Every structure is written in structure tokens, then in C-alpha cells.
Amino acid sequence: MKEEHGHRPGKKTYKYGMVIDLDKCTGCGACMVACMAENNISFRKDETNKLVSNFWMRVYKITNGRSFPDTDVCYIPRPCMHCEGHGHHHHTPCVSVCPACATDYDHETGIVSQIYTRCFGCRYCMAACPYHARVFNWWDPSWPKGMEKYLSPDVSPRMRGVVEKCTFCHHRLQRARNKTYSEGRREIREDEYQTACTQACPAGAITFGDLKNPEHKVHKLVEEGKKKKIAFRLLEKLGTNPKVYYVSTKDWVQKAADVYLGEEGKPVTHA
């Protein structure tokens, strides 16, 4: 599609992505809170209606649907998948539909960005995303008196009526770039650019890095996971080509990554 954009020939490209080890993930929720704190995500007095709640990173709790005592539960953290998309044109589901170019697939990094001040809130991108990774600001965000003191200047607070989502903490990439340039280096080290959720995860279940770089842990984990047949992505069959990989040794969890099965497969496996 927009090859001319960003995809400068000769320029080194990266493919930032994640590997989430579901065997290690304990569902503690630290990633969600770290994400909210990092990205100035708003909150309200009543956040129990998850359909209008603002999460960039959401941890789903899923069950195998079997009865006591054969029940099992697994937690699936779901950031934005930063889909590479259909075909060789990187036709990311949400990016191609945005009428105002408010979201973009960066060919240099593989990050799907979102320009909040350009978005006018048609929500077409949300309809396009099967992962519910995109959320809408149904309210004008506000902070209780005094709390705006902790807001980070690196991420602008959004206003009502626009769509937002996980950006792989893009501002941290910017920060890392500035650092490397100022130190006269060309390459960003693996540990210099990590997302807030990766950094916070007490279980070390999230690994972040350049999927294309064989030196990076994510690359190794994906290779290893594929070899052992324990690595998978969500809704692989749709061809969205996500950059978030999951690893689980549990068979039923691997199966749950596929498309909704409807009645015969005993429908939803949501706790």
C-alpha cells in the first residue's frame, strides 16, 4: 500500500513484537496497571462495565469449560497485536480502513500507531479489529484533583470521542532513539526499548524485542516455540498476521486461540 511511506530502501527495518508465555503468566494484572500508569489512561469511578472501559492491555481469563474438578483457567494478556496484515502490502485490518489516516503501520518498526488529535471517532477501526484491542473514549477523561500530577508528558492525554490503543509504548522507542543518537550509536540495544508491561511483569512472562533479529530473545522464543509446537498467535487463520506470539504447553489453551467455534465446540470459554 504505502510503500513510499517510511519504507525507505536501504534503511534498516525492525519488526517489534512480543512473546507472552502463558505458562508463566499468573493473571496478576501488573501489566495492565503499568500500562495505565505509563500511558496516562483514564479511569472512572465505576469501571465494572468492561464494554466501555479503557484498556490498552487487557488480561482475559479463560476456562476450559469442563466441570469441577476438571476445570482449568488460563490468563491471556492481550495488547494490540500490531498486525502485519494480509498479503505483501501490510494491509493491517485497522489501518487500511481509517478514513483519516489517523492510524498507520510503520514499515520501519512494524508498530501500528494512532494519532489521537487526528482521529474523529468514526470507530471503523474498532469494527475492523477482531481482538478488541481498540477502545473508544466514551467519556471526556478527567482526573481527581491532584492526580493529574502523575501524568507523564511523554504521552498526551486523550480527549473524548477518539479511539486509542496500545502503541508498544512508542514513546519509549523515541526515547531510546534519542539516547542512542546522543551517544553516537546507530543500533538500539534490546534492553533499551522495552514496553511498560514487559518491564513490569513480575513473572517475566512477556518478552519484547525485534522478531527479525536472531540475537533478540523474542526471535529465539518464537523459533523454539514453533519447534516445540507450543507457540501460536491469536486468530491465525484470519491472516491478520499479528506480531504478538503466545506460548503455552496446554493443549486447550492453544485451541482457544482459534476462531470462535459456536455451539458444537461448546461456545465461549470465558470464565
Add this chain to the structure above:
Amino acid sequence: MKLDRRGFIQFSLGAGAGITLSPLPWKLTDDFSIWTQNWPWTPVPRTGEVTHVNTVSKHCGSGITLRKVGDRATKIEGRKGYPVNDGGISIQTAADLQLLYGPWRVPGPLRRVGKRGSGHWENISWEKAIGDVVQKLSDLRRKGKSHTVACILGSDRGTVPQLFSRFLKAYGSPNFIRTASCDDTYELAMSLMQGAAASVAYDLEHAKYILSFGCGLIEGWGSTVRVIKAHSIWRSGNLKERATLVQIEPRLSNTAAKADQWYPINPGTEGALALGLAHVIIKKSLYHTDFVENHTFGFEDWTDDSGRRHIGFKRLVLKKYSPNAVSRITGLSAKKIVRLATAFAKADRPIAVWGRGKGTTSGSLYECMAVHALNALVGNINKIGGVSTLPEVATETWPKVDQDHIARTGSGMPRIDGAGGSRYPFTRYLPERWPQIVNGHKACLIEALLVHEADPYYTTLDSAAVARAFDRIPFVVSFSTLMDETAYHADLILPNPHYLERWEDAPTPTGLQVPILGLVRPVVSPQFDTRHAGDVILTIAKRLGGVVGDAFPWEDYETVLKETIGDKWDTLEEAGYIEEADYTPPVWENAFATASGKFEFYITAFEQAGMKINKDLQCLPHYEPAQPEGNPATYPLILIPVELTRLANGAVGNPPFCMKTLEETELKKNDLFIEVNPKTAAKYRLSEGQDTMLETPRGKARVLVHLFEGIMPGVIAIPKGLGHTAYDDYLAGKGVNTNSLMGVTEDPISGLSATWGIRAKLTRV
């Protein structure tokens, strides 16, 4: 000038053309387009110099790094390299800035006006506030009622709790109370079995087979981040290298879900299962012969000096806890018991851990001992991947308190909670018992109560009784940073700075196997008119004068801290922590300070303390069926309070971010969900989301039903940590405080609360 129609049209056209051609419309369009993209009421965070500062979280004992922009703290991150958490962070600590800057802070010293608990306060000066306390305490002391002053704290370790303790000693009261935790029972079990009254330590990182008796290892047991990290170690490497986690619990908790095997057993029968496992291990001779034969006492039958025969642990267990017998109690099949016991005993580095949920409740002493006996049987005491007791990082000791007559008499009086008396000689604190005693006497037993870093009004069992007890205390002082329930029901609040605004030492977090001393330091300037509780205590003592003042020779709290740390201060200040990394627990030969010098299956200390012992059974780990309170006919179900990772249930309320992470099946608007097995639900015609009245002998509450296959039929689970009445509406008014539904079941030997549940019934609303 007369304007005719033609003139008017001409004028309008001219004006229109003029305005269109002027820059005005373009400027306005531009302004408008900018305005639509930046509404003035959307905050624009100020920029500034970015700095990073390290400190330690008082919540979970993790090392944290604050990212500051100018003078504002904008993010809390886990500190890389800190021995407890190495970069990871717990969910509550990650949200701590919301507490620091939030609307729940007590803005300055407050004095109650109007009825207690009405929420009407007047701002007073620190001078006046401290004056009030001094006045009250000096009056009481003068009247010889110094022993009616009590302090409730969340911990007894570290300099600040020690200052409170010292204050009571010099002032003349025995009533230093620590709020409940599994440490209460652990310390007791360790001192009885191993002769060391120290906190228990588990080498979870190196264990290979972890048998957890209902511990919420993932939920936040011990030090949250550290245990979750250990879990990741268990899950690392190839399948053969991975450790096995076995969870014993009637409910599929997060820990059970992460476990390799989950054995749901009848609630409250953990002790029986431990003994059943011991039975199999002993019968199959799978125990560690060297340790059991050479370093334990009371395993085999024995004869005392007077020639009396005593039965040993082995005989007791073989006789009473066969897999079949235990199967009947626990509901777990005999086959599974045998298999589990064999796997545990044969495993490389097995470990058995005890302490329900996050470890915020005490529990049955015999149950704890029975579980710990398993560790002794497999000989993992003081071994790599095993259990030990942990000394604190050595610090300077304070000069002895010079007590005067009043202080001596006052300190010598019986404690308000009955701990340490003739009935419970080994128990140090009975935090769940004092309300009962206060309510049971006509006289006013507590004239003044000081509360620091604890919220007893909220966290103590049987909320109605606690509220009654508070009503009977004429003078309640809270040192709380936040407007918690106790502060809300106090007469005076002397707010302590938030831990990000103050100095303090952070002793080793519970459960860690290496002594660590962390330094909490002020990383942001005080946001409100607060004063360090240590300083306040020093001031009060000095103003009381006499021996009380003399006991506090330091100028201020910082001096106390520096002098206590002594020559390690420079290291501590620079690194932020001291870790005795090369600490190894003593070898078996000199590990046990019991009367027998060995690990005691048979507790000799009871008789030595003069307790009446009729049967050997009393001195051996055994199972005493603890029936939950309530009549099974009226209350056919069993309610167990459970703890959730994302829901803080201690002295500090859940911050807004964490409230947001609660599942839609945990809270809906202001109503909480209880977990009910679909089978149970069918019996009582309950469906998902059903509005239901939950009733126990202690209270009732409206709840919603969540059908969950992970809870044992006949048992219902209710999350702890909701039902707050203070704070503000991000937390208050949501759900039910489980303590309002629970009563206290006393453990017969320790007097501690052994409550794990209560009988209940559900009726559709």
C-alpha cells in the same frame, strides 16, 4: 444616515467580500481546528528534567524506581537488581502514585467534630494535635491507668514499630498489638518445633516440588513479586527441569490454576491431609532417615525421666491417619493421597508450605505444625530448596528502657487481648480477640488507642463486634496517611507522610530466605501537612517527660534511623539496601534451640511453660475438626473468604487502577459476585448474575451469583477487600466487607483466630 434596501444589500455584499478576503476567517478556521484537537480542559502534563530515584515499596517490600519529571513522580517501576523483585512490580505498588496524589490522603492533622464516624473534621495545628494526645496520655498515666493505652500496628519489625513498642514500655502498657497474619501462627510453630521465634523463610526458588496447603502463592503470599518470580523459575527450562506445584484448596484460585496439580479438598481439612501424607511417607519409609533419626525428637515413642511412656508422632500418624480415614475427612480419594505422598517424598527438593491465601489471617496451630512436620519428614529444614527461620539484618541495639514504678506496673498488667497470659503463654498477639474482651467487660478496658499502618476497623473479623469495641474506646488516634476506616472512626488523625515522602527502614519481606534491609526514602516533597509517625512519637514522649522522655534520647526520627543502622548506614544509603547474600542457615547440629536441642515433633515447651497437658496428643501435630460457626440445618452452605491478586485486602485500600482491573465476574457496579458451583446453584435455583441474599450467623449482604466450575459444590467463595466505607467513591460503597460476615473461631492452643469460613445460606432476592 438612511439605509435603503439597495444600500443595505450593497453594504452586506461589500462587508461579506471584505471579511472573506481578510485574514480573519482563515485565522478563525485555524484557531478552531486547533481548538478541536486540544480542548483546554484536557490536561497537558508539564515537562521537566527527567530523573530516576530508587526506594523501597512499603506495600510489597519490592525495590522500586521512580521516574520523575521535574518535581512530579510520574511512574513507579520495579527496581532492576533489587534482591526481592529484580525489576518486576506488584500491581498495587504500580498504582501507588494514585494514593500519593489521590483524594484519599489525610491533608493534615484533623480533630473530630460531631459524632464519631460522621466524617466531620476540623483542621488543627500539629502543636494542638500533639497537645491533645499528650494531655490525654499524661492524665491516664497520672491516674495509674497507663495499661489502658493500646497500640495497633501492621508490623512489629523495623524502627517505627519498635519506637511504638518502646514508647509503651516506657509509658507503662503491655498492649502492643500487631494485626493478624499467618506469621502469628508461623512464629509460634517455629518457636515450638525449632526453638526459634523468628519469621519463617522458604527457599522457593530452588524447590522442585512445592506442596501448597491453600497458600495463595500467586495471589500475594509472602512477598508478591518474589513468589511470582519463583513460579516463573519453576516453569523455566525443559519439561524435565520444571518444578511441580501442587495446590490443595477447595477453589480453583490463580495459584491452583497455575499449579501442575490441583487437589480440591473439603475446606478446613488441610491438617488432616498433611497427616495422611505423613502416614504414607512413614509407612512406606520414604522419610529422611538421617534427619528424622538424629535430629528430631518425639518421632518414635519415648519414655520421660519419670518413666512415663509417651507416644511418638509415628505411632499417632500410623494409627489415626490412614489414607482411608483421611479420605473420609478431606474428600480426596485414598489413591490420590498415596500418590501425592509418594510423589512428594520421592521428589528432589520437596517443600510443603502453609498459610491460607495471601497469609493475612492466622490459623490453626496444629495444622501449621502438621504441614511443617512434612518438611521435617523429608529433611528439608535449613537445606537448599527447603525451610528455615530467618534472622534480621543485625543493627545497633537501643539503650535499655529505664522504667519507673508506673511503667513497671503498667507493663506488668495482663494484656488486653489475653496473649502471653497463663492461657496462651506462647502467643504474642491476639489481634482478633481484643474486641470480644473489650465488649465483654463493663469497665472501659482501653482508654486510648493509637493505630499506625493498620486498619483494624476494616480488617478485623466480625465487623459489628469491632465497631462496638471502637465505640467503647473514648480516645482513638490514627496515624494514617489515607482516610481509611480506622482513621474515619478516630478522634484525632495525625497523618504520616506517604512512604514516597519519608525515611524508613524496610525489614526482610515475609518468606524470603536471605536477610535484607531496604531503605525507604523520600523521593517526592511532602504533598500535604504530614509529619513522620516516628517524629510524632518522639515529640509525644518528650512532652510527657520523665522516664518516658528519657527513653527517647534522639533528636528526631532520622537520627533514630541512622543510629540504628549504625556503620552500615553509608552502604544502605548508597545502595538502597543491604543484602546478606551469603547467609546460610545453620546446620542441623546447631539449628534447633528447643529443650531437646532437636526438631520437636513432640512439643516439650508446653509442659515447661506450666501448661496442663493431659494427653500426648496435645503436644503432637494432629487434626482437630474445626466446625465452622453456624447450624448446618439453617445454613447449609460453607462460605470461604478468598483473596484476589488484583484486590488489596489489607490496611491499604485498592487504588483506582487496580479496581479497574477487577473482572466483570467479580464486581458489577457496586455489587460483588460470589462464586457458586453450577451444581449448588441449580439446587437453590440460582442463575448467573442472580441477585441473592447471603446470610451467615454474623451478618447478611446482598450479592450477585457467579457460576464457576472451579469452586467445590456446597462451598461458596467471596472475595476479600471490598465493602470499604471510608476512602472515596472509587472504592467506598462497592461490595461487602467479608469480615462483616465472619466470626472468630479460636484455636484452642494458641488463642489465635483459626477462622477459615463460616456456614451460610443463599436466598434469591
Add this chain to the structure above:
Amino acid sequence: MDSALIPKGVKRCPFGLFLVWIGILQIPFLIGVIAYLVCWGLALNQTYLNNNYPFGLWIAADLGIIALGGGAFFTAFLRYIIKIDELKNIVNFATVIGVMCYAAALGILAVDIGQPLRGWHIFWHANVHSMLTEVAFCISCYFTVLLIEYLPLVLENREINKFGFPRSFAHHLHEAMPAIAAIGVFLSFFHQGSLGGVPSVLYGRPFAYREGFLVWPWTFFLFILSAMACGPCFTILITRITETFAKKQLVKRNVIDILAKISGWLLGGYLVLKIIDTISWGVSLAPSVGAPAGSFYANQPYGWWVLITEVGILGIIPCIILLSTRARQNQPLLILACLLNCAGIFMNRWIMSVQTLAVPVMSFDKFFSYHPNWAEWASTLMWVWLSAIVISISYRYLPIFPQEKELNPL
């Protein structure tokens, strides 16, 4: 009182009665205005839309209304390009209906988007690959075309027509109308199709996703065809309603019959293609993503009945009626067919937008149902009342129906 404004040679109800009628229509209209103000003022939390249903009644209504408004472009197409001369007797009215349909579509979009004040971004920062951009461009342009088509009617009002310039302007506009109509037809073809593309390019939503021809998914063509099939029916329906309220015949039956017949044929063609499309989706696309077609109909209320109702009851039945000369000329049956046809298009657009979002894609996703709340209903229906007002005024003061005089001699 207003007799000077009323076209010559026709009779209209007394002015007082007319005011009462407009007054009645204003009540629900004002409720709609309140709903608009509430949604704009307090943001979209005032609706039942949510992150699972970013599209709801508004978008479904938008798609439906534009399909119904297809009567305008299709009649214009038949009149000016195919040159079916009879249709000049209804093309004016089709234009009025079209104007209101497109005004409604734009008006509803204005409340549906979260930041209406930034709506111009769609033009300024247009993403030419987005179906929605194509829709926005075509709709705005076509709305302009419709206004231009409506303009001569206004200028032909008795009083306005007295002035030389407007009269002459109207005359020249009439002359240019075939060209303008041609542009309109071109635009309409595209945006009706693009609207079909809106849900069907969402390959993350296997329920709606379709492959297709070049950049256009198959539904692109289905939407064009269905709009052409149903637009005339809607024109017939509104004409008959107007006749009912006016208490007189305004258009000759043969004119209506032509439209009905054409509609019938197109509907038949559409249904054949729709059935082929559904079957091929069911046997190839749906299973290829790992879900049998049945799984998409497993969530109540979106069961198989949806498909049966849409294609059978609201498709095949009106098609048969419209194709049979005898049935078509039976007026109640014709009205029924038109009603079913229009309802069918609405149902189709609802399914393509809302059911598409309702079907959970991730296996651990929960199904949530959605129904619009009062604010959504009131703001959507507001356009019905507003249209009734505009049509009433247009009918009263403008020469909309050329056959009225002939059919109702004074």
C-alpha cells in the same frame, strides 16, 4: 393566508390545519433534537454503543437510508439516461425523498462520530484506501447533486418564479439536468457499492468479509443492486403515503407500475446473487477461517431465522409480488411488497453492520447483545419527522407532482 405561495391550479388544506400538522410533527422532531444535543454535549456514553459495538443503530440506519434514497439516483438514471419519459412524473418527488435521505445520512454521521468538529479530517487527511472515505466523498458530492436537482423545484415556486433571474436559472438548470444527473448516477453507483464494501473489507470479521473483483468485494455489487431494487419501492411507498395524507391521487398508476416492475426484476436478480454469495461464503470462506457457517448463527437473537427472514420473507415474497403483473396491480399487495422490500434492505444493512460485530471472533470472547437506547432512536427517527415536514412543505408550495392538476381538476 399563504395562497399566493401555493402552485396554481391545485387545492391545499387550510393554512391553520397545515400549521397544526407541522406542529404535531415538531414534537417528536424536537425530542430528536434533544437527543442530538445530549449526545454532542455529554458525549457518546449517552448511547448503548460500546467497544464491542462501535457501530449500532446509527450506522445500520445510515446504510439503510442511503439504500432507500437509491430511488432518487435510480429514477434519475431511468429518466435522464435510459430516457423512460413516463418517469418525469415522479422524478421530482424521488429527488425530494433523495435529498432528505442523504441529509439524514449525513446528519446521523454527524452525531455518530465522536468528534464531529473534526469531521473535516476525512477530507483533509483522506485515506484513499478506506471504503469510508469513498463513501464520505460520494455522499457529500451526491448530496450536492441532489440539492442542485432540488433547487429548480424551489425556484419554480409561484412567488419566486416571478423574478426573472430565478426563473431563468431554473430553466437552465433543467437543461443541464441530464448532465448533472449523470454525475449523480456515477457517484451513487460508487458509494452504494462502497457502503457494501464497508463491512466486507473487514477481514478480521469473517461474518462480513468477502473477496471480490479488483478492489471491490462482492457485496459492493450486491449493495448497488439491492439499492436499485429497493429505492423505487421506497419512492412508491412514500408517494402512496403522501397520497393518503393529501387524500388524492398524485401520480398515475402506470408510472408506479413501471417502477414496481423494474424493482421486481432487480430484486430477483439481486436475490439470485445474494443466495450464491451466501452459499459460497458458507462453504468456502467461513470454514477456511476454522468456523462452520452455523457458528455465526449460534448467538441468539442472531439465529438462522435472520437469514430466512432476510432472504425469504423480505426478499423472495416481495419479489414474486412485484414480478407478477396481477399481484403488482393489486394495490394493497403492492404496498405490502414495497414494505417488505424496504424492511428487507434495512434488515440486510443491520445484519451487515451490527450482526457482523455481534459475532465473537476470539473463542474466549463473550457474546453481548446490543439494542439502541432512546437517544439513538430519537436522533435517528428525528430525520423521519424532519423529512415529513420538508415533504409537507414541498408538496404544499412546490410543483412536485406534474400530474396532480390533471388527476384532480378543480
Add this chain to the structure above:
Amino acid sequence: MFPFIFDWVSDASHFVFMGTLYAVMGLLVIALHYCGIRAFFDWLCKKGQHEH
């Protein structure tokens, strides 16, 4: 969107898409002006006739 806007990319899609838009808009503007001007001249002529 104009070619001087940041998002502009000079590729086939943009030329075809935006080109069509501008063509349509242009045609409409021309048609309106054409009718308007003709009407204006009609009016002028008539005015002239009246004066004569």
C-alpha cells in the same frame, strides 16, 4: 486532501481517487456557474428589453 498535505502520496490510488473527486466537484461547479451566468445574461437582456 491536497497534494501539499503531509499525508499526500503521489501514487496511482491517490491520483485516480482524488482526481475523480476534483473532476466531479469541478463539473458541478462549472455546471452551476454555467447556468448562473446564462441566467444572469438572460436577466440582463430582459432588463435591456424592458428599458427599450
